[in-house]
Amino acid sequence: MFHFGIEHEVAFIDNAGNFADFSRVEFADFNQIVEKLPIYKEDYPELRIGDAGIKEKRWYIEGFERFTDSEKVVECVPKGIEIRTTINPDIHSTIAELSESFRLLKEAAAEYGFSPVLISFNPHYDAFVPNPPLNEYEKKRRQASPEKQTANIPMLTYGPDLNISMVGLTTERVIDIGKKLTYYSPYIIPFSYSSPFYQGSLWEGFSVRTFVRTGRRPAAMVFLEKREELIESFPSLTKIARIRAEVGRIEFKAFDSCGDFSIYSGLLALLKGIVLDESLPGRATVPDAEKHQISAQEAFDNQEILTKATEILQAAEIALGNDSDVNLLAPLKTLLEKRETPAHELLRLYKHTGSIEAALKLTYSS
Numbered sequence: 001m002f003h004f005g006i007e008h009e010v011a012f013i014d015n016a017g018n019f020a021d022f023s024r025v026e027f028a029d030f031n032q033i034v035e036k037l038p039i040y041k042e043d044y045p046e047l048r049i050g051d052a053g054i055k056e057k058r059w060y061i062e063g064f065e066r067f068t069d070s071e072k073v074v075e076c077v078p079k080g081i082e083i084r085t086t087i088n089p090d091i092h093s094t095i096a097e098l099s100e101s102f103r104l105l106k107e108a109a110a111e112y113g114f115s116p117v118l119i120s121f122n123p124h125y126d127a128f129v130p131n132p133p134l135n136e137y138e139k140k141r142r143q144a145s146p147e148k149q150t151a152n153i154p155m156l157t158y159g160p161d162l163n164i165s166m167v168g169l170t171t172e173r174v175i176d177i178g179k180k181l182t183y184y185s186p187y188i189i190p191f192s193y194s195s196p197f198y199q200g201s202l203w204e205g206f207s208v209r210t211f212v213r214t215g216r217r218p219a220a221m222v223f224l225e226k227r228e229e230l231i232e233s234f235p236s237l238t239k240i241a242r243i244r245a246e247v248g249r250i251e252f253k254a255f256d257s258c259g260d261f262s263i264y265s266g267l268l269a270l271l272k273g274i275v276l277d278e279s280l281p282g283r284a285t286v287p288d289a290e291k292h293q294i295s296a297q298e299a300f301d302n303q304e305i306l307t308k309a310t311e312i313l314q315a316a317e318i319a320l321g322n323d324s325d326v327n328l329l330a331p332l333k334t335l336l337e338k339r340e341t342p343a344h345e346l347l348r349l350y351k352h353t354g355s356i357e358a359a360l361k362l363t364y365s366s
Contacts, residue, residue, distance in 0.1 A: 002275075005094060006083075006162055007160055008084075012109060012114040013357060021079060021124070022077050029114075033111075038104070048245075060081070064130065066130070066138070090325075094268065117360035117364065118258075118363035119195060121157055125156060146235045153213055153216065174224070180280065182283075183288075191266070191335055192341070193341035194342045194346060197356050205299070208296070209296075223240070224248075237286070259342070268328070280311075313332060
């Protein structure tokens with residue numbers, strides 16, 4: 001038996017046509033949107049609230065948390081709003097919940113002059129510099145884990161966590177699946193690419209997010225119950241579960257955000273097939289940064305990426321067998337046949353409109 005979940009980060013544009021990032025938006029601007037949205041008491045303790053108290057709902061503000069001299073958060077510099085689903089028993093219900101949550105978010109955001117847009121890397125900034133600079137406590141806190149050391153990178157990126165778990169897996173098996181996904185990451189992530197803009201113009205590829213992020217940040221992460229089970233690596237492959245519901249969870253973190261949620265359905269089915277597969281031999285504890293950068297720039301135009309992606313998709317299809325989820329792979333097959341990524345559509349929109357912002361306005365509605 002499988003369980004699924006998605007954490008989907010949403011970027012926004014304001015009514016004046018400006019990309020609503022940390023340079024323009026205050027915490028209160030996004031918080032008024034979140035406050036408008038409902039809370040579902042039955043979600044807890046399945047969903048983690050966190051120490052800062054920001055994650056009280058299925059929607060919460062993603063940003064860079066600031067501290068004084070303790071663990072108490074005194075400010076959160078926003079970058080966008082994240083939607084997280086509850087733990088679902090199948091892919092269909094996961095996507096249905098995500099779709100409904102996105103609809104509610106879009107309606108609430110419109111009341112305050114914001115519209116969601118699909119992008120996976122800030123189209124104008126290539127760095128996030130905390131202001132004021134980090135204090136001594138924050139500097140010390142940043143050294144606590146590989147992910148905290150690179151916490152400035154997520155302020156520029158918008159991407160999902162696709163969560164999958166399978167009842168009955170041993171710790172060793174869960175770690176092995178994490179290594180397997182890490183190895184095959186550069187070949188499967190082009191199905192999601194959606195960040196072809198950089199510093200206000202076109203980039204020489206399809207995923208700035210992947211080029212900058214993966215290698216310094218994890219491709220996959222697995223959540224374990226016991227500290228002695230953790231594997232030391234940079235970036236991390238393993239992490240202590242913070243709540244009981246996280247134990248055994250495998251998070252795939254390297255995909256770009258998808259505006260067409262049917263692609264998420266396909267990606268979850270692909271991950272499920274890879275979990276079930278017993279033929280793919282590759283394993284890696286940390287992502288191959290160079291391979292991810294080649295993938296980010298060339299995607300399916302690169303023959304090795306194309307060949308490996310085809311092999312992995314076929315292996316997942318065979319592993320799924322008669323499972324009806326095999327039909328969800330269809331959008332991925334189409335992209336592979338065309339040698340396209342979702343970024344290709346963004347580029348077509350940009351060519352048609354002549355501006356990044358105008359293209360982004362059409363993303364979720366196109």
